[in-house]
Amino acid sequence: MYDMQKLAKLVKELEDQLVCCMRCGLCQAVCPVFAETGRETDVTRGKLALLEALTREMLKDPVGVGEHLHHCLLCGSCAANCPSGVKVLDIFIKARILLTGYLGLSPVKRLIFRGMLSHPGFFDRLLEWGACLQRVFIKPADNLLGTSCSRFWFPLGKRHFNALAAVPFHSLAGATKTDSGKSGIKVGFFSGCVIDKIFPAIGQAVVRSLDYHGIGLFLPQSQGCCGIPALSSGDATAFHRLVRHNLKTFASEPFHYLVTACATCTSTIKKLWPAMANGLTGEEQSQIRGMADKVMDISQFLVDVAGVDQVFPSRKDDLEIVSYHDPCHLRKSLGIAEQPRKLISANPRSFFREMNEADRCCGCGGSFNLEHYDMSASIGKRKRDNIIESQCSTVATSCPACILQISDMLSQAGDPVRVRHVIEIYADSLS
Numbered sequence: 001m002y003d004m005q006k007l008a009k010l011v012k013e014l015e016d017q018l019v020c021c022m023r024c025g026l027c028q029a030v031c032p033v034f035a036e037t038g039r040e041t042d043v044t045r046g047k048l049a050l051l052e053a054l055t056r057e058m059l060k061d062p063v064g065v066g067e068h069l070h071h072c073l074l075c076g077s078c079a080a081n082c083p084s085g086v087k088v089l090d091i092f093i094k095a096r097i098l099l100t101g102y103l104g105l106s107p108v109k110r111l112i113f114r115g116m117l118s119h120p121g122f123f124d125r126l127l128e129w130g131a132c133l134q135r136v137f138i139k140p141a142d143n144l145l146g147t148s149c150s151r152f153w154f155p156l157g158k159r160h161f162n163a164l165a166a167v168p169f170h171s172l173a174g175a176t177k178t179d180s181g182k183s184g185i186k187v188g189f190f191s192g193c194v195i196d197k198i199f200p201a202i203g204q205a206v207v208r209s210l211d212y213h214g215i216g217l218f219l220p221q222s223q224g225c226c227g228i229p230a231l232s233s234g235d236a237t238a239f240h241r242l243v244r245h246n247l248k249t250f251a252s253e254p255f256h257y258l259v260t261a262c263a264t265c266t267s268t269i270k271k272l273w274p275a276m277a278n279g280l281t282g283e284e285q286s287q288i289r290g291m292a293d294k295v296m297d298i299s300q301f302l303v304d305v306a307g308v309d310q311v312f313p314s315r316k317d318d319l320e321i322v323s324y325h326d327p328c329h330l331r332k333s334l335g336i337a338e339q340p341r342k343l344i345s346a347n348p349r350s351f352f353r354e355m356n357e358a359d360r361c362c363g364c365g366g367s368f369n370l371e372h373y374d375m376s377a378s379i380g381k382r383k384r385d386n387i388i389e390s391q392c393s394t395v396a397t398s399c400p401a402c403i404l405q406i407s408d409m410l411s412q413a414g415d416p417v418r419v420r421h422v423i424e425i426y427a428d429s430l431s
Contacts, residue, residue, distance in 0.1 A: 020086045021048045027078035027088075032361045032379045033071060041068045044078035044088055066099045071372065073365030073379075074232055075328035089333075090275050093231060097276075100234030113230040113238035120224035120245060124170065127197050131164040138163055142411040144418060157373060160411035162198050162404055169200035173207060175221040177253060181214030183306065188218045188255040190246075190269065190295070192262035193225045194400035202400065205427035206261050206298055212430045213306045218253040226265040231272060232366060240280060243273055247287045257305065258295040261423055263330035263399035264366075269295045271333060297330060298423050299398060303339040308426070310345030319351035322425060323392035325383065325406060326359035327399035340398050340422045347429035355390035357382070364405035377409070384409035387417060394418040396425055 027044035028034055040046035046068075069092060079088040105113070116123050141149040141160045148163045150156040169191055180186045187210065195202045210217055224245040230238035250258070260266045270292045277285045302308045322344050331337045337359070345352045363369070363379030383406060387395045395410075395417055397403060407419045 018048055018091065020084050021045065022084050023049075024083065026081050026083060030077040030081045032075065032077065032363060033073060033375065036375055036378055042071055044082075044086075048086075048088075048091070062099050062102055066096070066103070069095055069099070070368075073328075073361055073363070073368050075361040075365065076332040077328065077361060080332040087275075089272075093234075093272070093276065096232065096234035097236045098234075101236075105233075105235055109233055109235065113233065113235045114241075117225050117230060118238040118241040118245075120222060120242075123225075124168065127164060128168065128171075131166055131168075134163055142407075142414075144416060145407045145411045147407050147411040158412075159373070160408045162407060164197055165200050167200065169196045169203035170221050170223070172200050173203060173219055173221075176207075176217050176219035178211075178217045180216035181211075183214040183216075185257070185305065186216030186218065186255045187301070188220075188250050188253070188258045188294075190226070190250075190258055190260045190262075190265055191219075191223060192260060192265040192400065194404070195261060196223075199400050199403065199421070202261050202421045202424060205421065205423045206259070208427045208430060209298070209302060209423060210259075213302070213308075215306065216255075218250075218255050220249045220252070222249055224249070226262075226268045228264055228268045228272065229366060231268075231276060236276065236279065239276065243277075243280070243288065244284065247284060247291070250291065251287065256294070257301055258291060259298050259301045260295065261298045261398070261400075261421060263297065263327035263334075264401060266295055266297045267329035267333040297334070297336055297339070297398060299339040299343045299426075300336050302426070303342050308343060308346050310342045311348045312345075320349055320394055321353050321390075321392045322350045322394045322396055323353050323355040323387060323390040324358060324422070325355070325362060325387070325395060325397040325402060327397055327402050328359075328361050330398050331359050336398075340396070343422045343426045344396055347425050349429065350394075350425055353390055353392055355392070355395075356386045358386075360386075362402050362405045362409075364401045366401060369405065376405070380405050380409040381413075384413060384415070388415055392417060394420055394425070396420050396422045398422055 023045050025045055031043045034043040072092060074089055076089055116126060137151055138148040139151050141147045146162055147160040149160050189206060191203050224242045227239040227242040273288045274292050277288050324341055324344060326337055341352060344350055362383040363376045369376040395406060403419050410417050
């Protein structure tokens, strides 16, 4: 648990940030959770009111407030629609840290975050063992989507999910250091957990695309999680361990940009690493700012830096119809929307078609999906309906967590639509 000095400092930070909210209610119109429940405590305005009561009453009911705070996707829809510019995600995460510091971390989360996730080498080995054993517990569900379902109800319930890869990306790619080619540019590649453990083909598509454009690559093998699972649960200790680990891992080689193919990792490194760096040394905070300045989504890098542009086909017949889902952390947090669409359209065999509500949250929300699956699935079914209405044969996105959620919804409905990362579609066009 935190000492009272740290708790008091967090309370003061919350009080300073809460005064910006005017209680206008514009967050109601865009909150996917509020759209499902209609409860005031499920919308940002209601949660902020609870936090004001929390600071005034000195944590009189931290458990009750914590339950409401965790009934949130952290999608950032409210922040993107806020006329006062309230930093909602920062407030909610600090409040979760505050409550976790006061109440303590549950034994299960302590085991996951501090016992496994914050020890990347051990976590890698553990998941590799899991990949070997998973066939005992799962069975195929949809060949097109590559999803599986549980042979037993526990622990995955009725979900259709993408299984652990037989060989993770870090084993396929190994540690890589290549010099800048014709581009004169060198990048570091932060692969992220889900790409590494479940979707190594996405990582391979990134490497292939960078090589095609003559981009030098630094790919350290001992990468750790970006820290967002621990941070969203209020575990600042595990988060700081992972940030320190990744700073050391990427400090051994100079590069111009740090690219990722995960919207959540991009947003976490660019925004949350600097915002939640209190407690780290001055040197570490300086390194964090340097990483945050360099990090870019892979589609943003290829379009804005490498110069990839879209193709306008003269004929639309026989082209694959591709639609696109905007990950919340990419569009709402970072304002990146045009570049992924250009990357899709850079494949001459793809015809891009916009879906309705492309930027509406798919309902995943990381741990939200685990703790509130029925709500997550209800929000996800609305995304599934919009995908089907677009009549696409492939839906693309820029976030592996969104791929998991959308694949689940399409697989359970039996819809013949593939789910792919935009970089896979682009890499398919390269000779």
